[in-house]
Amino acid sequence: MSVKAKKHLGQHFLRDENIAKKIADSLSLNNYSKVLEIGPGMGVLTKYLLEKDVETYVIEIDTESVDYLKSHYLNLAPRIIEKDFLKYNLNDVFNNESFAIIGNFPYNISSQILFKTLEIRDQIPEFSGMFQKEVAKRICEKEGSKTYGILSVLTQAFYEAEYLFTVPPSVFNPPPKVDSGVLKLTRKENYTLPCDEALFFKVVKTSFQQRRKTLRNSLKTFNLSDNLKANSIFGQRPEQLSVSEFIELTQLIENDVN
Template structure:
C-alpha cells in the first residue's frame, strides 16, 4: 500500500510496510473460542487485510481521523467495522456486551503498557491477546522471576495468561523506522484464570512491592501494617523480583489472613 497517511509522531505511529510480517501477526490468532477480533491502531490496514482473510468479525479502532478515512475508502467488507476512537477511553461493552473477543495490532509504543492493563480489566471477555510491542516491553511481559525485566506487568499478565514471545521485528519493516527492535507476542488466557485470593488486593500487593523493587518485601510492604509475627515469615526477606506468580498469590493470601487475624 502507498504511504497515503502521514505517520504522526504525537500518536507514536510507525506504519508496518512488510506484508510478510503483517501476515505472521495475523496468523498469531488461534480463533479458538471467539469470532470477534479488535484491531488497535490499524493505520493503513497492512494487518487488517490479512485478518479479513480469516473467519472472524473485525473491528478496527484508530484514534487517527486520516487512518479511519483511508480504511473506509480502501476496505469494503460486511465483516469489518471501522471506528474512530481512543481504545484507552472507549467503553468496550458498547461493542461486545458480554461477548468474547481477541485483541491484536501493531500497538503504538507510547501507550502499549496501558493497552495491556485495560485488556486485563476485560480479561473475562478476552481469551487471547496478540500483537507487536517495543521489544523491551514484549520481553518484560514474558519475563520470568529472577530477571531484571520482571516486574508489575510480568506478574499481573502471567497471573491470568500464558505468555509467548514469538518473534523479533527489525526497524526496517516500518515507515518511519523506530529506533528500537519490536517483538510480537501471544497471550492465551489460562484455563484457571480467576485467583483464589482477592484480585484487588493481589494487584495492590504486586504494585506496592515493585515500587521499591530493591527493598525486601518486609520494607516495601510496610503500608499494609503487617503483624510482627507475619514479618518473620521467610518470604518477607525476599525482593519482589525473586517471587514467582504463584508465590505472589500465596503472599497475598498471607497478607489477607494477617489482616483478618489482626482486625478480628
C-alpha cells in the same frame, strides 16, 4: 493516497507483508468469533485478518487513517470504531461477548493497552501484538530476572505469555529507534485468583515500586503483624517471587490479623 505517520500518536506503519501475515496467523481463533485490531493505520495487518473466518473490527482515532480504511476496505467500514481504545467502553460494540485483541501498538500507550486488557480479561481469550522489544520481553519474563516486574506478574497471573519474534526498525515507516517484539497471550483455563484480586494488584505494584528492597521493607504501608513479617517470604525481593508465590503472599496478607 497514503497516510502520514503522526508522531503525537506514536504511529510507525508496518510495511512488511510477511510480518503482518505472521502476526495475523498467531491467533488461534478458538472459542471466539470476533477480533479487535487496535490502531490499524493503513490496514497492512487488517487485510490478513479480513481473510480469516472471524468478524474483524478496528478501533482508530486518527481520522486520516479512518478515511483511508473506509475507501480501501469497503466491507470493513461498518466495523470501524472511531474512538480512543483506552477511554471507550467496548461493550457498546461487543455486548459482553468474547473477542481477541491484536495490533501493532503505539509504544507510548502499549502498557496501558495491556492493563485495560487485564481489566476486561473475562472477554479476551487471546491477545497478540507488537510492542517495543524490551517491553514484550518483560511481559513474558520469569522470576529471577532483572526485567521481571509488575507487567510480568499481573499478565501471567491470568495469561500464558509467549514471546514470538523480534522485528527490526527497517520494516516500519518511519523506523522507530528500537527493535520491536511480537508476543501472544492465551488466557489460562482457570483465570480467577484464589485471593482478593484488588489486593493482589496492590501487593504486586507496591512490591516492585521499591524492587531492591526486601518485601518486609517495601510492604511497610500494609501495617503487617510482626508474626507475619517473620515469615521467610518477606526476606525476599519481589523479583524472586513467582506468580503463584505472589498469590500466596496476598493470601497471607489477607489473613493477617494485626
